[in-house]
Each structure stands twice: as structure tokens, then as C-alpha cells.
């Protein structure tokens with residue numbers, strides 16, 4: 001296995017304003033590598049702590065995500081705006097042209113997360129793909145939606161690549177992308193540095209992770225604590241005399257995956273980084289017991305088939 005560089009980034013899903021400032025400040029003090037934030041409303045608090053903090057800029061990893069509603073032609077401006085908010089300057093201020101983000105991710109790289117969310121289909125609630133062996137209207141819409149998503153994804157990613165070439169960010173990538181989408185982008189000649197996907201004990205998206213490892217792409221896991229109440233996790237935690245969250249964190253550290261744990265509790269923020277850095281992997285037997293918990297279920301309880309095309313038959317020795 002190649003030597004993977006793993007990071008622990010501070011997750012910001014639940015907080016804004018002063019609470020976010022306090023948590024992020026502690027995270028930096030405890031030694032987190034950086035922060036991951038969805039665009040909008042969180043840049044300023046992060047920027048304030050960054051300017052107060054004495055750490056060198058290049059020792060803190062700043063990552064933002066471009067949400068799907070940002071239009072193709074607005075992507076560069078919105079990256080500039082995010083950087084500007086972080087540094088407390090307007091996007092026109094020439095000073096912040098020298099400042100950069102470490103990573104920008106395109107979130108949900110298609111306009112529709114599932115083809116069934118296509119508005120017409122949603123209204124009519126029809127679900128017949130073929131009539132008398134010929135594609136039904138549904139199937140045509142599905143194909144059109146896929147085609148449209150693909151075109152839009154390419155146009156958006158092209159803007160991201162431009163931002164990278166202009167030096168506005170050092171790395172670019174996708175969030176919640178399927179293997180098909182990743183391949184499509186790579187085949188078009190674009191660069192992918194980072195993939196951030198949902199990955200937890202119930203959704204072990206090994207095909208994407210292994211593809212990333214093989215192609216030198218950094219794989220990050222979000223929503224990592226889903227399944228914290230699982231019986232098997234509780235059992236392993238009691239064997240190791242630790243909390244279920246610690247077991248999950250050790251599982252990620254054993255698999256050498258970059259993690260983005262979100263927490264507003266100082267004790268948890270500290271515990272998470274200590275466990276991750278401790279270099280104390282779970283035993284092979286424990287790793288195998290967790291491997292078989294995979295059910296292709298996402299955090300909403302939906303079955304994920306495209307996002308997590310599985311390595312269908314895995315060797316029982318694999319973990």
C-alpha cells in the first residue's frame with residue numbers, strides 16, 4: 001500500500017459565529033491540520049481565528065466546498081469572495097489576491113442528486129422505465145438528466161481548474177462523487193486532488209477509496225460517526241475499554257483515511273485528535289468485524305448504489 005498522507009480537519013457542519021470561533025481556536029491549539037467548511041457564513045469566524053493564531057499560513061489547511069446552487073460563471077467570484085471573507089477584505093482588494101485556499105471541492109457534482117429528483121418526475125411520481133420493451137418517457141428524462149448533469153459538471157469543474165491555474169487554490173476535487181463521475185472528469189483531462197465522500201461503517205465505499213489510493217488522490221471521509229450506536233462497535237469498544245467514538249476514530253486511523261470530525265465539545269475535539277494521532281490500530285479481527293457491517297446505507301437511511309458501487313465480493317481476509 002502506498003504511504004498515504006492523512007489529515008484530520010476540523011468539521012464545521014453544526015456551528016456558526018462565536019461558538020465556531022471558540023471550537024476552531026481549540027482545534028488549532030490541539031493540533032488539527034485545518035478546517036473544512038461549506039461555503040458561506042463560516043469564513044469570517046475562521047478568518048478571525050486564523051489572523052489571531054500565530055501558526056504559519058501554510059501549516060493550516062483551509063478547505064471550502066462550492067454548493068450546487070452556485071452557477072458556472074460565479075464559481076471563480078465565489079472562491080474570491082470566500083477568500084476575501086476569510087481575510088476580512090472585499091473581493092476587489094488587490095491584497096488578498098496573494099492569499100489562497102488549500103482546497104476547493106465541488107459539492108454534489110451534478111444538478112440532481114438522484115434522477116428521481118428531476119422536477120417533472122417528482123410531480124408525476126411515475127416510475128415506469130420501459131413500456132413494451134421501449135424506453136418510456138421516464139427513461140428518456142432520466143437519460144437527458146444524466147446528460148445535462150454531465151455537461152454542467154464539466155463546465156463547473158473547468159472553472160475550478162481555472163481557479164487552480166490562477167493560484168486561487170492549491171487543490172481541487174469533488175464531494176459526494178461516484179466512480180463514474182470521477183472517471184469522467186479524469187478522462188476529460190482535468191486534475192482531481194481530493195475526493196470527499198460519505199464514508200462510515202454502514203457505507204464503506206471501497207471502490208472509490210481504492211480508486212483514489214491507486215491514483216494518488218486524497219480520500220476524505222465525512223459523516224464518519226454514523227453508526228456510533230451499533231452493537232458491534234459497542235462490543236469492540238468495551239473490549240478495548242474505550243468509547244464507541246474512539247473505536248470509530250481508531251478504525252479510520254487504521255485505514256489511513258483523512259477524517260473531518262465535527263464537534264462542539266472541547267473534550268471530544270481533543271479526544272478525536274489524540275486518538276487519530278495515537279497510531280494504535282485496531283486488531284485484524286476487529287477490523288474484519290467492522291468490514292462486514294457495510295450495508296450501503298447513507299446517513300439518511302437511503303440505499304446508495306451509484307455513489308457506492310461496491311467491491312462486490314471481498315476476500316474474507318480483506319478489511
Ligand SMILES: NC(=O)c1ccc[n+]([C@@H]2O[C@H](COP(=O)([O-])OP(=O)(O)OC[C@H]3O[C@@H](n4cnc5c(N)ncnc54)[C@H](OP(=O)(O)O)[C@@H]3O)[C@@H](O)[C@H]2O)c1
Pocket residue numbers: 010011012013014036037038065107175176196222223224225226243245246260261262263264265267268269271272
Ligand atoms: N460534503 C458533504 O456533503 C458533507 C455532508 C455532511 C458533512 N460534511 C462535512 O463533515 C464535517 C462533519 O460533519 P458532521 O458534524 O455532520 O458529522 P460527524 O463528524 O460525523 O458527527 C458529528 C457528531 O458526532 C459527535 N461527536 C464527535 N466527536 C465525538 C466524540 N469523540 N465522542 C462523542 N461524540 C462525538 C458530535 O457531538 P458533539 O458536538 O457533542 O461532540 C456531533 O453530534 C463538516 O465539516 C461537514 O462540512 C460534508
